[in-house]
Amino acid sequence: MAPRPLIAGNWKMNGQLRDLAELQAIADAGRNGLNEGRDILICPPATMLSASFGILGDVAAVGGQDCHPADSGAHTGDIAATMLKDVGARYVIVGHSERRADHGESDELVRAKAEAAMRAGLIAVICIGETEAERDADATTDVLDRQLAGSLPDDVDGDQVVVAYEPVWAIGTGKTPTADDVRDIHAFIRRRLVDRFGDAADGVRILYGGSVKPANAAEFLAIDNVDGALVGGASLKASDFVAICQASPTA
Numbered sequence: 001m002a003p004r005p006l007i008a009g010n011w012k013m014n015g016q017l018r019d020l021a022e023l024q025a026i027a028d029a030g031r032n033g034l035n036e037g038r039d040i041l042i043c044p045p046a047t048m049l050s051a052s053f054g055i056l057g058d059v060a061a062v063g064g065q066d067c068h069p070a071d072s073g074a075h076t077g078d079i080a081a082t083m084l085k086d087v088g089a090r091y092v093i094v095g096h097s098e099r100r101a102d103h104g105e106s107d108e109l110v111r112a113k114a115e116a117a118m119r120a121g122l123i124a125v126i127c128i129g130e131t132e133a134e135r136d137a138d139a140t141t142d143v144l145d146r147q148l149a150g151s152l153p154d155d156v157d158g159d160q161v162v163v164a165y166e167p168v169w170a171i172g173t174g175k176t177p178t179a180d181d182v183r184d185i186h187a188f189i190r191r192r193l194v195d196r197f198g199d200a201a202d203g204v205r206i207l208y209g210g211s212v213k214p215a216n217a218a219e220f221l222a223i224d225n226v227d228g229a230l231v232g233g234a235s236l237k238a239s240d241f242v243a244i245c246q247a248s249p250t251a
């Protein structure tokens, strides 16, 4: 049985208190059953987490966009998974390609962050994906293989991690892979998860991310082994995000 779909919004470094109105609009849409049969997640900047939690209630979960691998300590400017949990977060994104690129995050570090998330009782949304140059060199599956092997902790239960496949060249560009490519790549990821985790792999949700919009969401979300979406730009506007949620199948 396919896992319950997850539609996740990643606000990145966007959002000020005035933008809580967008979350209020999502919460209002939730009163009409938006989250029936599907999970909804918003990852606002850390400055907005507490306020988001209060507004979204049980319509949508909130999550962090990153965490430190340690549970606490002298790491100025960083946020521990335990601290995210403390303010009501249920998820945390780790290994987003922007963090891999901007902060030189390795697979090993991403894995340590995912382990910290699991220790804190958070679900880790672990991002993987090839760059344009890697795709052009036909190295996509090699890259994904390496990222999956290096970034995922051992011994995961299906509901402790989510894998987000985000081709780097599709993020924020309006370019997307074809539905056939997404089908093949998600099937490949599922096979690798089964090889490694056995039956537990069935419960791991594999999200597609990269220029998901209301106009293309239904096509991507209908593909086998696409168990939801990680949405950047289109998650900043409640009407677009709600439309993407409504395009998702329900469990």
Ligand code: PGA
Pocket (backbone or CB within 6 Å): 010, 166, 170, 171, 172, 173, 209, 210, 211, 212, 230, 231, 232, 233, 234
């Ligand atoms: P995008 O970003 O939807 O703006 O392409 C996706 C992401 O980076 O998670």
